[in-house]
Amino acid sequence: MPQSKKLVTVAFFGLNAVRALSILTLLLLFASSVVTMANDIKAVNAFVAASKQSSSSNSTAEDCADGQCDYIEGSTVPNQPAGAFWAVMNRLLIIFQAIILILSEVGWPAPFFDSYFPVLGPNFGLGALGIIQGLLGAAVLSHHVDEFSLVAAFFLFSIACINMVLGLILRQKAKAMRSIRAWRAAKKGVLPNPATAAGPYPGIAPTYTGNSEKMSAMPTGGSTNSRAGMGFGRQGLKAAEAKGYFVQKPEEALPTYVPKRHASSSSSRASSPGP
Structure with missing residues (x-):
């Protein structure tokens, strides 16, 4: 395997590993936010x-009711006007953003x-994203x-730092390099763009006819000399097959059965007198 293909393979699997960890940490954030909101x-x-109780046995609740506590006991809700509303709203926004980021990592809907x-x-x-x-x-x-929310948020921040570094290094090429569709197309041996890469024959660009593993060679205005390269003979066919290319026979323009004209009709037209 050439060195460039090895680098592409390593980059593909590395970026997809980071994407899998990113989705996992976002799912953990989603679950921890739901649990935290329920506990709040x-x-x-x-x-x-x-x-509402007037008994003096629960002095902590009375102190928090008087505004002496910054947070409600056992929660992340601040003890202030509309504190519960904003705490729940914060968790709902975090859940919504986690869902959007998960869909973005999956790539649906583009x-x-x-x-x-x-x-x-x-x-x-x-x-x-980072x-x-x-x-x-x-x-x-x-x-x-x-602890659950703490661990989930810590891992999410760590993955965020990795994504930011990858974004600075790879820029807009990162998502194209980790694309599974592009990787499958490359594994199937789909031919490159004819405008940027030459086919198996000099001066001839491959054009597809439905099957990605077959192609038909059509001249594109370049050199049409059959002696250039391997030519169109048996040697050229062997060289193309060695590279994984197969020349497809052109489809017939007419059907296999063409109705013939009747002799009686043609003879009657010939014997009919003119005007």
Whole structure:
């Protein structure tokens, strides 16, 4: 295998490994955000129920009700006006962004990202993706959360740093290099663009006729000398087959059965008198 193909293979598998880790960390962020939001709602409900009691046995709830606590006990909800609303809204936005980033990593639907989120589409690199992931990880790590959310956000921020570095190095070529469709096309031996690469014969560009493994050679205005290269004989055919190219026979223009004219009709026309 040539050195260039080895580098392409390593880059393909390396970038897809980073993409798999990115999707995994986003799923962990999604799950931890749901769990944290559920725990916050339970803590707020318990806080409201405890604040309505007038007994002096629960002094902590009374102190938090008086505004002496910065956060509601056992939650990430700040003890301030509309604190529960903004805490839940923050988690919902994180969940929504995690879903968008997962779809962006999967690459579906591509027209949606091209129209509404171009920086996450296939025409941009991994830098914007890494910046958004870093913002989400920092937003979670800036609060006192449980261990599950802490680990998920830490891994997300680490993957964000890797994506930002890859975006700076590879720029817009990163998503094209990790494309699975392009890799499958290359493994099947699909011919390159005739405008940029020559076919098996000099001066002849390959054109496809439906099957990616077969081609028909058509002259494109270059040298039509049959003696150039291997020519169109048996040696040229062997050389093309050795490279994985197969010359397809042209399809017949007429069907296998062509109705013949009747002799009686032709003779009657010949014997009929003129006007």
